[in-house]
Amino acid sequence: MKLRIITALILAPLVILGIFELPLLGFVFAIAGVCFLGLWEWTQFVKGSSRVVSMAPSLIAIAALLYFVPVDNESLKNVSSSHYGILLVGSLWWIIASALVVTYPNSSRLWEGSRLLRHLFGFLTLVPFFFSVILLRAEVVEGDAYHGAKLVLFVCLLVWAADSGAYFSGKSLGRRKMAPQVSPNKTIEGLIGGVITALAVAWLAADWFSIEFSSPLTMVIITLATVVISVLGDLVESMFKRVSGIKDSSNIIPGHGGVLDRIDSLTAAFPVFAFLYFLF
Numbered sequence: 001m002k003l004r005i006i007t008a009l010i011l012a013p014l015v016i017l018g019i020f021e022l023p024l025l026g027f028v029f030a031i032a033g034v035c036f037l038g039l040w041e042w043t044q045f046v047k048g049s050s051r052v053v054s055m056a057p058s059l060i061a062i063a064a065l066l067y068f069v070p071v072d073n074e075s076l077k078n079v080s081s082s083h084y085g086i087l088l089v090g091s092l093w094w095i096i097a098s099a100l101v102v103t104y105p106n107s108s109r110l111w112e113g114s115r116l117l118r119h120l121f122g123f124l125t126l127v128p129f130f131f132s133v134i135l136l137r138a139e140v141v142e143g144d145a146y147h148g149a150k151l152v153l154f155v156c157l158l159v160w161a162a163d164s165g166a167y168f169s170g171k172s173l174g175r176r177k178m179a180p181q182v183s184p185n186k187t188i189e190g191l192i193g194g195v196i197t198a199l200a201v202a203w204l205a206a207d208w209f210s211i212e213f214s215s216p217l218t219m220v221i222i223t224l225a226t227v228v229i230s231v232l233g234d235l236v237e238s239m240f241k242r243v244s245g246i247k248d249s250s251n252i253i254p255g256h257g258g259v260l261d262r263i264d265s266l267t268a269a270f271p272v273f274a275f276l277y278f279l280f
Contacts, residue, residue: 007253011253016153018030019149019152019153019156020146020149024073024076024134024137024138024141025073027134028071028134031130034259034263035126035127035129035130037258038125038259038260038263039055039059039122039126041250041258041259041260042058042122042125042126042260044244045121045122045240045243045244046115046118046119047115047118047244054119058119058122061123062123062127065127069082069083069086069131071131076134076138077141077142079135079278083135083278084278086127087128087131087132087271087274088275089128090124090127090128090129090131090271090272090275091128091229091271091272093124093128093271094229094232094233094236094271094272097232097236098229098232098235098236100236101179101182101235101236101239102178102179104239105181108239108243112243121240125236125267126267128270129263129267131271131274132270132271132275133152133274135278136148136151136152136155136270136273136274147210150209151211151277153209154202154206154209154211155226155266155269155270155273156266157202158198158201158202158205158226158227158269159226159265159266159269161197161200161202162197162198162230162265163234163265164197165190165193165195165196165198166186166190166191166193166194166197166231169189169190169192169193170189170190170191171190173187173189173190173193174190175188175189176188176189178231178235179235182238182242183235183238186231186234186235191228194227194231195227198223198227199220199223202220202223203219213277213280214280218280222273222276222277222280225272225273225276226269226272226273226276227269229268230266230268230269231265232268233264233265233267233269234264234268236268237260237261249261
């Protein structure tokens with residue numbers, strides 16, 4: 001626990017500093033690096049003969065996608081139909097993945113024997129996440145250099161608040177399990193506590209960061225969708241680790257496991273938030 005706390009105290013300021021102070025292109029490369037590490041860790045779920053070979057399909061698919069949907073400063077200025085398509089696909093994937101978690105272990109029969117589907121799941125987990133984060137960061141960057149950074153941090157705060165609220169309310173009030181076959185510690189009461197905490201944080205942070213929504217109701221709906229899918233996103237990675245017989249995705253972060261262990265909720269939250277935010 002001590003090592004976990006020390007690492008968090010070091011990483012958290014560095015993450016926030018990177019969100020706000022890296023130039024847009026530097027931020028794109030930083031998120032690309034995180035996603036690359038995530039894909040490397042995902043190769044354990046694919047169960048191929050070689051982790052290097054298992055990386056190839058996703059890297060080839062990503063290279064082809066970036067050819068048609070570039071991520072230079074000019075291309076990120078406006079959210080295009082291609083961007084909306086990627087965000088929509090990412091959001092739909094998390095709805096499907098949530099259904100897989102809720103119906104586990106019966107649902108595992110549909111995909112656990114297919115390497116193709118495991119490759120696809122990794123692609124759908126990390127690529128929409130990559131685009132959603134950089135699109136939010138690039139929002140009106142020429143008019144307000146920090147507006148996009150505030151949006152990115154806003155989503156992070158929602159997820160962190162939901163995690164904290166779910167932990168404490170689940171520990172004190174938790175009775176009904178969400179997905180006992182995947183994670184016996186996650187409860188419906190914890191989810192409700194996380195949602196309430198995140199709504200309170202969203203209300204304060206939106207005002208503090210001057211983030212405008214079309215209406216208070218829109219903010220509540222977007223926050224609810226983001227938080228619920230983030231909690232289920234955490235369960236999705238737990239499901240894949242359970243099927244693959246893995247405790248942590250890696251040990252790259254002292255006391256915290258791997259990159260996927262740290263961003264599992266964020267990979268679900270960002271595409272959903274970005275799609276709804278840009279749509280409404």
